[in-house]
Amino acid sequence: MVAYAGPFTAQFRQELEAEWRDGSTKRGLALLPDISMKQLMEDPVTTKLWTAASLPNDNLSIENGIIMFGSRRWPLMIDPQNQANRFIKYFGKDAAEAGLDVFKMSDGNLLRNLELGIQFGKWVLIENVGEELDPALEPILLKQVDRSGSLRLGDKSIPYNN
Numbered sequence: 001m002v003a004y005a006g007p008f009t010a011q012f013r014q015e016l017e018a019e020w021r022d023g024s025t026k027r028g029l030a031l032l033p034d035i036s037m038k039q040l041m042e043d044p045v046t047t048k049l050w051t052a053a054s055l056p057n058d059n060l061s062i063e064n065g066i067i068m069f070g071s072r073r074w075p076l077m078i079d080p081q082n083q084a085n086r087f088i089k090y091f092g093k094d095a096a097e098a099g100l101d102v103f104k105m106s107d108g109n110l111l112r113n114l115e116l117g118i119q120f121g122k123w124v125l126i127e128n129v130g131e132e133l134d135p136a137l138e139p140i141l142l143k144q145v146d147r148s149g150s151l152r153l154g155d156k157s158i159p160y161n162n
Contacts, residue, residue: 001037001063002070010060013037041066053091056083074141076129088125096123098161105129111136111153118151121161 005013017036024031032039038059050065051057061083068075077084092100100123103110110126111134117124118140133141139152150157 002041002067005037005063006067006071006075010058010063013060013063037066038063041070049095050087050091053087053094054083055087055091073143085125085127088123092123092125098122100125102127110134114140115153115156115158118153118158118160 001013001017005016008016021031021035042062046069047057047062047065050062055061055065064077064084065087068077077088079085089100089102098121101113101117102125103113105126105128107113114124114137116122136154138144143151145151145160146157149160151160152158
């Protein structure tokens with residue numbers, strides 16, 4: 001579910017989980033009846049922190065939080081109502097030890113600011129991302145950290161801080 005269900009609606013996710021449960025049962029796998037990603041992966045304390053930081057308290061939003069924080073890749077949030085944006089800003093204020101930086105995709109110093117965020121372990125929120133991304137962002141988006149703990153951005157090698 002974490003890997004595949006992110007872009008889908010709540011109804012489609014429920015149908016997908018039901019289909020996977022049926023397929024698993026038919027193959028003889030033992031599982032709890034009506035098990036769901038939310039039941040399995042939700043931490044109620046974390047969910048309370050999320051809702052206190054303005055994440056809506058519905059299943060879809062909680063599942064989105066689980067997917068976002070449980071993924072190995074950086075999340076891309078299509079956010080027409082600005083709910084995710086507001087949530088990240090509120091939650092990042094308290095949760096990000098090194099802080100949260102917010103930039104627009106049109107910012108001329110975006111790559112330089114991202115370098116600093118990577119070095120100092122800051123959360124970074126990039127707003128107003130269009131349909132195409134600058135190819136220079138690829139090493140960041142793919143988390144291409146080498147064995148020495150550095151990330152190559154253009155011609156620079158930047159120390160990566162988790």
